[in-house]
Amino acid sequence: MSIEVGSKLQGKVTGITNFGAFVELPDGSTGLVHISEVADNYVKDIHDHLNVGDQVEVKVLNVENDGKIGLSIRKAKDQPQHSSHNHHGNQRPQRHNKGNDHRSKESFEQKMARFLKESEDRLSSLKRHTESRRGGRGARRG
Template sequence: MAVEVGTKVTGKVTGITKFGAFVELGDGKTGLVHISEVSDAYVKDIHDVLHVGEPVTVKVLSIQDGKIGLSIRKAVDKPQQSEHENSHRESHHTPSARPSGNRYQGGARSGGGNHFGHKAQPSKDDFDAMMSGYLKESEDRLSVLRRNTEGKRGGRGGRRS
């Protein structure tokens, strides 16, 4: 069988390294499955997933300078979710169920938000209010820092010129 980008091929694992596995594809050709392409889940140790001599189905990702890049996880047929299913699944989340990471919760937002309570496009006034709040907070912190370090300068023997 000809090895071309995008085709699925059955091969045999011939070697395993810490970064991936080498797969013999037939006709004397060997490709590499990078550890990130072994599974959709995180793989800490590739030896837990693959073994030398094991037959695997791979998808050819690339062929460059005689090196063949392979993927096991992309060779697995998964049912495609429609856009409607994705949006339906997201709508089940309620704003109270999601932790809020927004430091500027008060005042800056006003109506017109999506189902999570966030505005689709922040206005210039919201940004200006947020920036002025940040600048004031920053200046307050700097003044406290200056006050605390003023008396500590000089140390022994007074000021140096």
């Protein structure tokens, strides 16, 4: 049985590392599921999602000339039709600003001025907070 890119297969987790999991495929070959391909959300510890011996469904992402096989668990799951086009990092879901329509009509200079004012306000608030924790500027002990 040859491994083809795009095919979905059942496999068994044979090893876990800090960067992913090795999965044995039906034909006896082994592929790697990178930690970023384990789940749709951020995976800090792969052991929260997989254990050695688990049976998993994987999708073949690539097969290198040297025999390395790239696999994905999250892409093997059936995606809902309405969100399948939003999984390309460069496309964002559209937001609907019902109350903030005035922002879209602002010029670049107005947006920049508002950003600078908000940024300066946050910085001064942060400085006040950290200085009060340290005892202020004039509180030197000698």
